[in-house]
Amino acid sequence: MFKSQQYRAEAAEYGELVKGSSGPDESRKFQERQDHLVSLADNEQGLADVYDNAVHVAEQDRSHGAALADEEVHVLRCLGAAVIMQWNALPMTLQREIFDTAGSVGKLLETAALRGQIARFLHKHKNGAGRNKAPTEDARPPGTLDGTRA
Numbered sequence: 001m002f003k004s005q006q007y008r009a010e011a012a013e014y015g016e017l018v019k020g021s022s023g024p025d026e027s028r029k030f031q032e033r034q035d036h037l038v039s040l041a042d043n044e045q046g047l048a049d050v051y052d053n054a055v056h057v058a059e060q061d062r063s064h065g066a067a068l069a070d071e072e073v074h075v076l077r078c079l080g081a082a083v084i085m086q087w088n089a090l091p092m093t094l095q096r097e098i099f100d101t102a103g104s105v106g107k108l109l110e111t112a113a114l115r116g117q118i119a120r121f122l123h124k125h126k127n128g129a130g131r132n133k134a135p136t137e138d139a140r141p142p143g144t145l146d147g148t149r150a
Helices: 002-019 024-085 092-103 108-125
Strands: none
Touching: 002 024, 092 108
């Protein structure tokens, strides 16, 4: 915006020169120079306005994105907690699928460490999750229909 003010100040000086010019040729040259400087000032002001608007919109988008990210983190935490609360009631095949999927969400080089953290967490919390749930088919010993051997 500083350039815009400089161009306008120079244009004003040429405006004064137009008033005090001695002939039509000199007046026309000063007028052309003044018009050119006014045009430059308008362009600079327009660019500054567009930049300010772009920065403002980007800041709004960023804060809106942060709010969405916070909301998504909250939703994911609630879903994760619900899965852990029902963990023992889930079929073993589903438990394995969830474990494998969760273990592959992190960065490739950190996958083994993440899987270890998840395994320790599940082991630590396995007795509290879904304690009062009836066993599912996958939780029954192989070769049985009702949990007893024939």
